[in-house]
Amino acid sequence: MKLSTKGRYGVTLMVDLAMYQGEGPISLKSIAEREELSEHYLEQLIAPLRNAGLVRSIRGAYGGYVLAKTPQEITVGDIIRVLEGPITIVEDPEDELTYLWEKIRDAINQVLDSVTLADVAERKKSGGDNFMFYI
Known part of the structure; x- marks a missing residue:
């Protein structure tokens, strides 16, 4: 499986x-600067996350975005499925290894659903390895 940007x-x-x-609402501009990402690209990602109920937008001069749930309640799997769709393995009806591919898919889903935002944030704060390797 390969995750897209x-x-x-x-x-x-x-x-x-x-x-x-x-710390209050966070602007996409500040996230883009901290994480060295395109603010325009983040604008495209925030809408589906908001529609899925993972973030809330706060309007106004000091507006921005906040999590709609606690970091312990949001899994990496929640985010990936909103942005990438369901985790699937390419299926071939003539493939005799369908059972194996289903087991791999289930294992990937189990890992993604067992890691919360709190887990990844804590690892990043502690200066652990590149936090993206954690998932």
Whole structure:
């Protein structure tokens, strides 16, 4: 499985929101600067995350975005499925290894659903390895 930039940047965006939770709404501009990402690209990612109920937007001069749930309640799998769609393995009806591919898909889903934003944010704060390798 290969994550596109949508999935990777989406997780990065959400981890940034988790790390600064409680400090008020966070602008996409500040996230883009901290994470060295395109603000325009983040604008494209935030809408589906908001529509899925993972983030809330706050309007006004000091507006921005906040997590709609606690970092412990949002998994990496939640984010990936919103931005990338369901995790699937290419299926071939004539493939005799369908059972194997289903087991691999299930294992990937289990890992993605067992890692929360809180887990990834804590690892990033502690200066662990590149946090994206954690997922």
